[in-house]
Amino acid sequence: MSAVLSFMKERVRKAVERDRRAEGRVEAISRLLWRWREQRLVILVGLLALLDYITTGIALELTEKGYVEDGLIAGWALSVGGFGWLFIIDIGAVIVLSLAALIARSLLVKFGYKGYGRAAFVVLLLPYAVMAAVAAVNNLVLTVL
Numbered sequence: 001m002s003a004v005l006s007f008m009k010e011r012v013r014k015a016v017e018r019d020r021r022a023e024g025r026v027e028a029i030s031r032l033l034w035r036w037r038e039q040r041l042v043i044l045v046g047l048l049a050l051l052d053y054i055t056t057g058i059a060l061e062l063t064e065k066g067y068v069e070d071g072l073i074a075g076w077a078l079s080v081g082g083f084g085w086l087f088i089i090d091i092g093a094v095i096v097l098s099l100a101a102l103i104a105r106s107l108l109v110k111f112g113y114k115g116y117g118r119a120a121f122v123v124l125l126l127p128y129a130v131m132a133a134v135a136a137v138n139n140l141v142l143t144v145l
Contacts, residue, residue, distance in 0.1 A: 019113070027115030030122040038105070038118065041125050042098050048132035049094045055139035057083055063143050093128075101125050 034041055056069065060078075069075040069086075077085040101124040108117035 023115040030119035034122045051136045052132045055136045059139040
């Protein structure tokens with residue numbers, strides 16, 4: 001039995017060693033994706049979600065073109081409670097994603113993986129920021145055309 005335990009202990013040690021070697025590269029990649037402090041990414045995500053909400057309101061309410069919201073959750077929120085519910089859903093999404101990113105980062109830092117913590121934070125929030133920016137631009141284009 002001790003041979004099996006020592007074998008497993010050695011495998012875990014090698015896995016941790018391999019993870020430590022890759023941590024610097026993973027952090028470097030996350031810095032290529034987002035070179036500023038992590039707090040700025042949370043602020044950017046919040047601002048882009050607000051911009052998406054405002055441009056959605058402009059595209060749906062102020063134009064006479066008859067656009068509808070194609071997003072599944074946003075369409076549901078608009079049909080159930082209008083723009084108030086859409087605002088609550090947008091804020092909820094930003095809060096949930098931000099908390100998930102903070103928890104992942106905190107846990108990884110606690111276990112000694114600071115580089116992976118930063119990478120997890122960036123990977124969780126950056127796609128939402130990109131999609132919110134694309135949605136806002138799309139709403140503006142639909143409004144102008």
